[in-house]
Amino acid sequence: MKIFRNTVGSVEIISYYTGYVVLCMAVLMLIPIATSLIFAEWNPLLDFLISMAITVLVGLGMVLFGWRTRLQKAHIQWKHGFVVAALSWLILMVLCAIPTMLSGNVGSMLDACFDVMSGFTTTGLVLTQNLDHLSSGLNMWRHMLTFIGGQGMVVLALTVMVKGTNGAYKLYVGEAKDIELVPNVKGTTRIIWKISMVYLLFGTAALWVDGMLIGLSPVPAFLHALYMFESAWSTGGFAPMTQNIMYYHSMSYEIIAMVIFIIGSFNFGLHYAIWQGKRKELIKNIETQSFFITSFLACMLAVYGLEKLHLYPDAVSFFRRVVFNVLSAHTTTGFGSIYARQFAQEWGDFGILIMVFAMLIGGSACSTAGGFKGLRVGIVFKGLMMDVKKLLCSERNMKVYKFHYMKDHILDDSLVRSSSIIIICYMALFGLGTLLGTFYGYPLASSAFEAASVTGNVGLSVGVTAPGTPAGLKIYYIVAMYMGRLEFLSVFALFGYVAGGVKKLCVKSFRH
Amino acid sequence: MQRKKNEMLGLATELLGTMAYALLILILTVVIVR
Numbered sequence: 103m104k105i106f107r108n109t110v111g112s113v114e115i116i117s118y119y120t121g122y123v124v125l126c127m128a129v130l131m132l133i134p135i136a137t138s139l140i141f142a143e144w145n146p147l148l149d150f151l152i153s154m155a156i157t158v159l160v161g162l163g164m165v166l167f168g169w170r171t172r173l174q175k176a177h178i179q180w181k182h183g184f185v186v187a188a189l190s191w192l193i194l195m196v197l198c199a200i201p202t203m204l205s206g207n208v209g210s211m212l213d214a215c216f217d218v219m220s221g222f223t224t225t226g227l228v229l230t231q232n233l234d235h236l237s238s239g240l241n242m243w244r245h246m247l248t249f250i251g252g253q254g255m256v257v258l259a260l261t262v263m264v265k266g267t268n269g270a271y272k273l274y275v276g277e278a279k280d281i282e283l284v285p286n287v288k289g290t291t292r293i294i295w296k297i298s299m300v301y302l303l304f305g306t307a308a309l310w311v312d313g314m315l316i317g318l319s320p321v322p323a324f325l326h327a328l329y330m331f332e333s334a335w336s337t338g339g340f341a342p343m344t345q346n347i348m349y350y351h352s353m354s355y356e357i358i359a360m361v362i363f364i365i366g367s368f369n370f371g372l373h374y375a376i377w378q379g380k381r382k383e384l385i386k387n388i389e390t391q392s393f394f395i396t397s398f399l400a401c402m403l404a405v406y407g408l409e410k411l412h413l414y415p416d417a418v419s420f421f422r423r424v425v426f427n428v429l430s431a432h433t434t435t436g437f438g439s440i441y442a443r444q445f446a447q448e449w450g451d452f453g454i455l456i457m458v459f460a461m462l463i464g465g466s467a468c469s470t471a472g473g474f475k476g477l478r479v480g481i482v483f484k485g486l487m488m489d490v491k492k493l494l495c496s497e498r499n500m501k502v503y504k505f506h507y508m509k510d511h512i513l514d515d516s517l518v519r520s521s522s523i524i525i526i527c528y529m530a531l532f533g534l535g536t537l538l539g540t541f542y543g544y545p546l547a548s549s550a551f552e553a554a555s556v557t558g559n560v561g562l563s564v565g566v567t568a569p570g571t572p573a574g575l576k577i578y579y580i581v582a583m584y585m586g587r588l589e590f591l592s593v594f595a596l597f598g599y600v601a602g603g604v605k606k607l608c609v610k611s612f613r614h
Numbered sequence: 615m616q617r618k619k620n621e622m623l624g625l626a627t628e629l630l631g632t633m634a635y636a637l638l639i640l641i642l643t644v645v646i647v648r
Binding site: 300304357360361364365368373376377378379381384394398401402405406409416417420421424425 | 620621623624625627628629631632633635636639640642643644646647648
């Protein structure tokens with residue numbers, strides 16, 4: 103616990119950078135404000151103005167408290183980076199929940215916080231009521247949150263930071279994005295945003311045209327396209343209507359969304375490598391290999407298993423109802439093309455279990471997706487193969503095992519160990535969620551489905567998540583979404599930091 | 615110019631690759647369901 107010693111300097115550094123991230127989010131509130139102005143929605147406009155004022159005050163207060171960091175050019179350490187990332191997400195959860203709370207569409211502040219954390223972590227579970235009649239400003243805000251959450255709030259702050267910080271990389275890694283596309287972090291974060299913006303243009307245009315072809319008028323078609331793109335690209339799962347993607351009754355809309363969320367679940371490093379001309383990376387990369395194998399198996403097993411139940415009349419229905427949902431679960435998107443209760447009532451235990459496995463595996467590391475990621479599955483699988491081969495080979499035979507992930511890496515025990523630890527943490531979080539679900543009286547299959555959905559930041563539901571869900575379960579789901587998204591390390595650093603501070607205070611007061 | 619070309623080709627690779635994967639699954643779904 104020595105490394106988490108709570109010195110005044112550390113508190114100031116953390117306060118300064120967290121305040122900076124909070125201020126960035128306050129500036130972004132201008133977008134829903136502009137939307138509310140355009141659509142003449144005066145009550146939502148007032149909600150956002152109040153929220154922005156509070157967010158600016160909190161952000162400014164934190165920056166001013168840590169102003170000495172700027173004056174003395176204090177050196178940021180790893181612990182600060184991790185704590186800033188974890189703390190920013192918590193503070194922003196509360197601040198960004200204010201407009202939702204003021205809108206009157208949620209039952210309590212806890213529900214509003216749940217929805218915001220669900221957006222930030224690109225989960226997609228919703229407690230907001232009367233979704234079909236939300237204001238355009240609030241809809242813009244919800245989908246923006248999921249889009250920004252996918253990129254990462256700290257990534258956003260680093261992208262717009264005018265002057266580079268001496269410890270930017272330490273802030274960046276804290277948000278579970280540890281890939282360096284170019285030697286400087288600011289350049290890397292800008293590339294992440296550039297890739298997303300190019301896809302935003304193409305994806306929104308494709309969904310807009312398709313939306314008009316299926317009968318939406320131009321303005322709603324554009325707004326729906328933008329919202330659905332933001333949600334699909336971030337592997338989020340929010341939608342402007344209660345029926346989610348079923349609202350559109352369109353196979354073409356579903357296929358465009360499917361392509362967007364599959365590409366959105368890829369590693370930003372993979373996008374960059376392919377855009378740099380290394381197109382074979384799409385096939386050679388251990389992560390895409392892992393994703394294509396596991397998602398293919400999950401789809402085929404689900405189709406084969408559910409075909410026996412004669413649930414859907416033809417192959418196209420199976421593709422739209424089964425394959426779409428399995429891929430949505432595997433990429434941790436959470437768009438549902440059937441109603442929540444249909445999973446529990448029609449799919450049976452086999453279908454539910456396939457979905458649980460798919461949700462837990464998730465997408466790629468350093469992407470917008472959740473789950474314990476294809477990279478770790480690939481590394482652990484290769485590690486297992488390595489151990490078996492070592493057993494079968496002669497003791498004098500020394501062989502170096504490699505895997506390809508942007509470039510060739512040596513597969514060593516420490517890498518297998520760290521990947522296994524993260525997978526164990528995810529499984530523990532999932533196990534606890536399932537246990538808690540059954541404690542509150544939900545059936546085992548439903549509890550496991552919902553726990554996998556929150557742990558893997560997916561957003562599909564069997565109906566456990568509802569405004570009437572016990573508060574204890576809602577709080578656990580918030581924690582699970584948060585820990586799952588930040589991949590534990592930052593959250594543990596924050597816990598350690600707070601515990602270190604509390605311990606120091608206790609020792610001080612005891613001495614007095 | 616070369617950079618722009620690479621970026622466009624990269625974008626096309628990702629889009630076509632993903633669509634090809636979806637098509638493969640659709641074809642196999644048809645085979646299984648039949």
